[in-house]
Amino acid sequence: MLDLDDVLEARKRVRETSRHTPLESSHTYSAMTGADVRLKLENFQRTGAFKIRGATNRIATLSEEQKAAGVVTASAGNHAQGVALAATRSGVDAKIVMPEHAPISKVKATKNYGAEVVLSGRDYDAAAERAHEIEREEGRTYVHAFDDEYVMAGQGTIGLEILDDCPEVETVVVPIGGGGLISGIATAIKEQKPDTRVIGVQAEGASSAAPSLEKGERVALEEVDTIADGIATRSVGEETFPYIQEYVDEIVTVSDPEIAVALVYLLERSKTLVEGAGAVPLAAVLFEAFDYGDDETIVTALCGGNIDLNTLTNVIVRGLVETGRYLKIRTVLKDRPGALEDLLEIFTAHRANIYAIHHDRTSREVEMSDTEVEIELEMRGPDHVDAFLSDMREAGYEVDVLA
Numbered sequence: 001m002l003d004l005d006d007v008l009e010a011r012k013r014v015r016e017t018s019r020h021t022p023l024e025s026s027h028t029y030s031a032m033t034g035a036d037v038r039l040k041l042e043n044f045q046r047t048g049a050f051k052i053r054g055a056t057n058r059i060a061t062l063s064e065e066q067k068a069a070g071v072v073t074a075s076a077g078n079h080a081q082g083v084a085l086a087a088t089r090s091g092v093d094a095k096i097v098m099p100e101h102a103p104i105s106k107v108k109a110t111k112n113y114g115a116e117v118v119l120s121g122r123d124y125d126a127a128a129e130r131a132h133e134i135e136r137e138e139g140r141t142y143v144h145a146f147d148d149e150y151v152m153a154g155q156g157t158i159g160l161e162i163l164d165d166c167p168e169v170e171t172v173v174v175p176i177g178g179g180g181l182i183s184g185i186a187t188a189i190k191e192q193k194p195d196t197r198v199i200g201v202q203a204e205g206a207s208s209a210a211p212s213l214e215k216g217e218r219v220a221l222e223e224v225d226t227i228a229d230g231i232a233t234r235s236v237g238e239e240t241f242p243y244i245q246e247y248v249d250e251i252v253t254v255s256d257p258e259i260a261v262a263l264v265y266l267l268e269r270s271k272t273l274v275e276g277a278g279a280v281p282l283a284a285v286l287f288e289a290f291d292y293g294d295d296e297t298i299v300t301a302l303c304g305g306n307i308d309l310n311t312l313t314n315v316i317v318r319g320l321v322e323t324g325r326y327l328k329i330r331t332v333l334k335d336r337p338g339a340l341e342d343l344l345e346i347f348t349a350h351r352a353n354i355y356a357i358h359h360d361r362t363s364r365e366v367e368m369s370d371t372e373v374e375i376e377l378e379m380r381g382p383d384h385v386d387a388f389l390s391d392m393r394e395a396g397y398e399v400d401v402l403a
C-alpha cells in the first residue's frame with residue numbers, strides 16, 4: 001500500500017508544475033452551520049482542477065525509455081487537461097483520446113496545454129478502448145485517472161497542504177469518483193493525524209462507494225446521472241477501494257439540487273466558481289449529510305472549477321429555485337381587460353419582480369373565456385415565496401408552481 005513517504009516524494013515532484021492552493025476560512029458557512037468551515041480552493045489549481053498533481057507524479061516516475069515513448073489516456077474532463085499540461089511541462093508527448101462529442105471548449109483547452117487530441121468513440125468507454133489500442137500500438141504508457149498508486153500519491157499532496165495550512169483540522173470532506181483523490185488525501189492525513197475524520201461524498205445519482213463498503217466488494221452501477229460530471233463514475237477503482245476501506249470514516253451522498261445550492265452560494269457569497277463535483281463537499285456540510293459538532297474544524301476540498309457555461313446557467317437557475325429566489329408559476333385569468341392588472345397588484349404588494357410573462361389563449365387546458373399565464377419571478381427567499389403564493393390563493397387564483 002501507498003504510504004506517507006510516497007506522498008512526500010510526490011510533493012517534491014509536483015512542486016514545479018502545480019500550485020500550493022489557498023485554504024481559507026469562511027465566516028459565511030461557519031455562521032450558517034455552527035462549525036468552523038474552511039475551503040481548500042483547488043479550483044484555483046493549474047488547469048482548474050487537482051488532476052495535474054497525480055499526472056505529474058505519474059509521468060515523473062516513468063523510465064527515460066517510457067518518457068521517450070510518450071503517454072496516452074482517455075478523458076472528457078479534468079484528467080485530459082491535467083495529463084496534457086503535466087506531460088508538456090515534463091517534455092513528454094501526450095495523446096489524449098476524447099469522445100467524439102466532447103465539448104469543443106474541453107478539446108481546445110487540452111490541445112492548448114500541448115497534447116494531441118484524438119476524437120474517437122461515442123462515450124468514455126469507447127474512447128478508453130481506443131486509448132488502450134494506442135497504448136499497445138505505440139508503446140505509450142497509459143496514465144489512469146485514479147487507479148494508479150503514483151496518481152493517488154500525487155493527489156495526496158493536497159492532504160499535506162491541508163495539514164500544513166490547517167494543523168487543527170478535525171474533519172476533511174472529499175468528493176469520490178473513482179477514489180484516487182480521497183485515497184491520496186486520506187493516506188497523507190491519516191498517517192500524520194489519525195484522529196482526523198475523512199468523509200467521502202458522492203452524488204446520489206452516482207453512489208457506488210457506500211454499497212461497495214457494505215458488501216465488502218466493489219459494486220458497479222448500471223448507469224449514473226448527476227450534474228457533478230467529475231464524479232459521475234460507475235464504480236470506485238480496484239486499486240483505490242482498499243484505501244477507501246482502510247481510511248474513510250464515513251461515506252455520504254448529496255442530491256443534485258443540494259449541489260446546485262452549494263455552487264450558487266460559493267459564487268454569490270465566496271466569489272468562487274466551482275464545478276458540480278467541486279461543490280459536493282460544501283453541499284454535504286450545508287445539508288448536514290453527516291454529523292458534526294459546534295466549532296468543529298472542517299476542511300472542504302473544492303477540487304475543480306471547470307464548468308461549461310451552459311451547464312453553469314442551468315445550475316444557477318436550479319440553485320435560485322432551491323433557495324426561493326426564482327419562481328415560475330402558472331395561473332388562469334379571465335380573458336378581459338384589467339384581469340392582468342388585478343393580478344399584478346398582488347405582485348406589486350409583494351415586490352415580486354417579473355422576469356418574464358407569457359399569455360397563452362390557445363391552451364386547451366382552460367375555458368375559451370380564460371387565458372393561461374405563465375410567469376417567471378425574482379423572489380427574496382422561501383418565506384417571500386410562501387407569503388406571496390398564499391396571498392395569490394387567498395385572492396382566488398389557482399396557482400401551479402412550475403419551478
Ligand SMILES: Cc1ncc(COP(=O)(O)O)c(C=O)c1O
Pocket residue numbers: 049077078079145146175176177178179180181182230231275277278303304305
Ligand atoms: C473536480 C473533481 N472532483 C473530484 C473528482 C473525483 O476524483 P477521483 O476520481 O479520484 O475520486 C474528479 C475526478 O475527475 C474531479 O474532476
